[in-house]
Amino acid sequence: MSHFLTSPALLAGLRAAAEPTRLRLLRICAQGELTVGEITRVIAQSQPRVSRHLKILCDAGLLVRFRERHWVFYRVPLSGPEAELVGNILQNLAIEDSEFLVDQQRLEDVLAERARLASGYSAELRQPSVSDEQLSAAVRKLLGSRPVGDLLDIGTGTGRLLRFLGESAEQAVGVDISSKMLLVARSNLHSAGLSQCMVRHANMYQLPFTNASFDTITIDDVLNEAEDPAAAVAEAARILRATGCLLLIEKIPSANGVGDPENTGPERWLGDAGLGCSASMLVPEKHPAVVLCLGQKKDAAERAA
Numbered sequence: 113m114s115h116f117l118t119s120p121a122l123l124a125g126l127r128a129a130a131e132p133t134r135l136r137l138l139r140i141c142a143q144g145e146l147t148v149g150e151i152t153r154v155i156a157q158s159q160p161r162v163s164r165h166l167k168i169l170c171d172a173g174l175l176v177r178f179r180e181r182h183w184v185f186y187r188v189p190l191s192g193p194e195a196e197l198v199g200n201i202l203q204n205l206a207i208e209d210s211e212f213l214v215d216q217q218r219l220e221d222v223l224a225e226r227a228r229l230a231s232g233y234s235a236e237l238r239q240p241s242v243s244d245e246q247l248s249a250a251v252r253k254l255l256g257s258r259p260v261g262d263l264l265d266i267g268t269g270t271g272r273l274l275r276f277l278g279e280s281a282e283q284a285v286g287v288d289i290s291s292k293m294l295l296v297a298r299s300n301l302h303s304a305g306l307s308q309c310m311v312r313h314a315n316m317y318q319l320p321f322t323n324a325s326f327d328t329i330t331i332d333d334v335l336n337e338a339e340d341p342a343a344a345v346a347e348a349a350r351i352l353r354a355t356g357c358l359l360l361i362e363k364i365p366s367a368n369g370v371g372d373p374e375n376t377g378p379e380r381w382l383g384d385a386g387l388g389c390s391a392s393m394l395v396p397e398k399h400p401a402v403v404l405c406l407g408q409k410k411d412a413a414e415r416a417a
């Protein structure tokens with residue numbers, strides 16, 4: 113869909129972009145979410161100066177700014193007329209220009225440092241019970257042909273579900289309570305070239321989204337160890353659209369595997385949140401290690417059945 117700006121807004125956007133440092137800022141912030149400290153290292157100017165340019169770009173809507181604990185992040189907007197304006201400007205930019213090449217090298221250095229930190233944190237994580245290939249194939253099979261639409265991954269951790277589904281989503285957001293895991297997810301998303309995915313700090317019991325905001329919500333390997341899984345699923349159901357689906361993926365507690373997903377947690381949690389389980393799957397088929405349950409609001413589940 114094409115979006116249009118009013119003439120004063122378009123002029124404000126063009127004026128904001130029409131300055132050499134701000135053009136460089138747009139280019140680097142289009143590649144992912146960066147803190148003001150990281151941006152300053154790439155641009156190699158004083159922080160107050162960089163902050164002044166960032167403010168002008170934010171005021172014109174060409175950048176968005178968000179706070180995550182002690183850090184302030186910037187990125188280009190993902191949707192709306194300003195996102196299109198930034199996209200159009202950057203599309204016309206020849207990046208062979210030596211200044212842009214230097215920026216790109218410094219950005220790669222900043223991101224490599226993030227990746228080093230992230231791999232230290234990832235080393236502390238336990239190995240997933242099924243491979244990425246197996247899980248990704250199962251998720252796609254269970255979702256079938258339904259569009260992913262606006263996607264939220266709760267307890268995103270390494271950003272695994274965003275990597276599986278982010279490319280097919282209109283918008284993709286991952287939330288996690290751990291700053292370390294957000295760094296891991298951001299680093300993995302950058303390596304996968306998924307700059308359209310966002311990650312945000314949030315608690316799954318109190319999500320910062322209005323009712324009925326998402327078409328697809330995933331919760332992968334989070335609930336078995338949660339204090340109150342039913343409350344987390346109820347909170348996810350609150351922000352799920354009427355025709356949307358909530359995909360729960362959990363390890364099967366018994367080492368031998370359980371043949372009947374009805375007796376496992378996910379189906380019960382969905383039921384308690386007023387959702388019906390419209391499909392489920394055990395993975396791998398032979399010696400199942402995880403169960404996938406697709407929840408839908410009751411009317412939608414009845415129509416699907």
Ligand SMILES: C[S@@+](CC[C@H](N)C(=O)[O-])C[C@H]1O[C@@H](n2cnc3c(N)ncnc32)[C@H](O)[C@@H]1O
Binds near residue numbers: 314
């Ligand atoms: C075992 S990891 C699984 C992560 C991810 N789904 C993956 O496959 O990489 C569980 C994640 O849930 C997050 N988490 C735990 N409690 C949370 C809460 N209350 N709100 C948001 N995230 C939470 C943890 O920080 C951790 O990243």
